Amino acid sequence: MATGVLGRIALRRAYLLARDAQKTPHIWKHLRTISVSAKLYAQRYFTEKHEWVDEENGNGKVGITDYAQDKLGEVVYVQLPEIGTEVELDGEAGILESVKAASEVYTPVSGEVIEGNNAVVDNPKLINESPFDEGWLFKVKLSRPEELEALMNESAYKKYCETLE
């Protein structure tokens, strides 16, 4: 329990540092040396559609990236896949709506949905405020864990986002 919370805090901190670093690249080197989350990051995968997935004991926790939430704007309505649904790689697995538009969430992994994050249904803003942590969307029991291998790691995803600007 304690490690879980600490891990999450570390993750959040690393994310914040990384995000700040993007804005001020000249201090990025310093921040990198104090970032302790290299091991945690190794488990996070990214898709070209801007979803992320964390692998933990055969389950995948899915959310959207900071880039995605920024492009989407403030989320005001969330529809998650129902628990027990079998989702297929790249299949539609939820909807996020801002005042301006609706966008689909595609699952980066196949399997059975085992949990949804009710906190974001009640408070969709969490997706904007904490996309990598409190704003996660759903968990999938991975039926084909090898799918993760086709996804990007954090640095590859970062490079990918740079090509989009």
Add this chain to the structure above:
Amino acid sequence: MFSKVLRLKNSLISNQRHIRKFCKSQTHLDLKRTCLYDFHVHNEGKMVPFAGWEMPVQYKAGITTEHLHVRSDAGLFDVSHMLQTKITGEDGTKFIESMTVADVDGLKENQGTLSVFTNDSGGILDDLIINKTTDGYLYVVSNAGCAEKDLKNMLTQAELFRYAGGDVEVEIICNGLLALQGPSAGKVMQDAVDFDMNTLPFMTNRQCSVYGISDCRVTRCGYTGEDGVEISVPSDKSVELAIRLMNSKEGKVKLIGLGARDSLRLEAGLCLYGNDIDETTSPVEAALMWTIGKRRRQDGDFPGAEIILEQIKQKPKRKRVGVISEGPPARGGTKIYNESGTVQIGELTSGCPSPSLKKNVSMGYVETAFSKVGTSVQLEVRKKMVQATVSKMPFLKCNYFTG
């Protein structure tokens, strides 16, 4: 901080009449930029293509925050992309009446009205505001998305008018256009002008100086349902005016993007041309019958009059209504069904989650039998039926200053 921007703009706009040409962007999309483009970028506006222009869809605060700020204080919109025209000549009134449904002759000095250009089949070519001025011309504002079409129509019609011996000229006004909207707008403006703002009620206009910037035209109108003004300002002074307004001590004036402009106008029940009205909808179906002047109905001398007057008599087959729902937001294109969900009775033309009401507001066309306020209907959102109710528009109380 902004002097650089101002200098740059001054050099670009040495000849104001050609501003539109000079302001074209360098991108391959060939989007036009308003005189406030650099100002938006400087203020971290998220620029997107809109009706051939590069416009801010939102700023850092985001659509919801911007929306609520306009409802509680004051917001500043760049609407310089809209088409501003000046109609001069003795027959100016006759000319504009020949293309629209408005009773322009019946307007008081310095008064304006919402109107529509109609085609021969009674459809709406564009909506526009026609203002009578005391300066010997009509000041007309119409949509950016229809600018080319409107201009072509007006210029052709003017040519015909002159051929028949009429006296009319149509000129583009290459000014910037800033909209200041919100409950603080009146106070902010009072500090900026040297006349009593109470003498400028809703839908009236006045040529004046604003913060000492001469040759501005202030019209008390807007597209949000709030009190406010639109200020036509010489383009080389637009940035200066925007900065002065944002520094006002009479209200917290914040920049607002097109995103919030859309949700604000929807809450106010106002149409967006191309979504809620177009060449296939008549002013009667669009619930814009009130724009057709009494005299104009009697004379029946506007394009499409025969069809439109017949619709008034017989009642139209469909009508534009407001719809409120909860749950998943319903957007334009959503099908509307009867209460039992068995028969389709219409379609939404625009809709969004309302930041003020925390419900989904939308508008669309339904068969006239279902257009009564309070009628229960169903909306098909992503293959699921959602309960909804035909509702009165505006969805919230408008705060126009009527004097």
